[in-house]
Amino acid sequence: MNQYYLYILIKNGISELSAIIEYPKLRQQQIEEWDLDDLQTVEGWIALAKKVIHQSNCPDLIKKPICKKCSYYNFCYATESDSNGIN
Numbered sequence: 001m002n003q004y005y006l007y008i009l010i011k012n013g014i015s016e017l018s019a020i021i022e023y024p025k026l027r028q029q030q031i032e033e034w035d036l037d038d039l040q041t042v043e044g045w046i047a048l049a050k051k052v053i054h055q056s057n058c059p060d061l062i063k064k065p066i067c068k069k070c071s072y073y074n075f076c077y078a079t080e081s082d083s084n085g086i087n
């Protein structure tokens, strides 16, 4: 997923790059290198995301433990009654 950020930099004219992803709470660093195969991978992710965005219905919830810590939790787990103010 970190390759997406490198993809954006490349699309904005920055080449021959790598990135250091820092996880301060974990006190870890991860070095990401761009690989030519990454272009196809990232463009595949973008195509898949656009497909989901243009679906007439939301995909089913995946209901994974990670969801509880996800920034999108309230969007994914909202119900019809939440969205119209009726609880």
Ligand code: SF4
Pocket: 061, 062, 063, 064, 066, 067, 068, 070, 071, 072, 073, 076
């Ligand atoms: S809450 Fe986050 S991890 Fe779970 S389905 Fe939604 S976006 Fe994915």
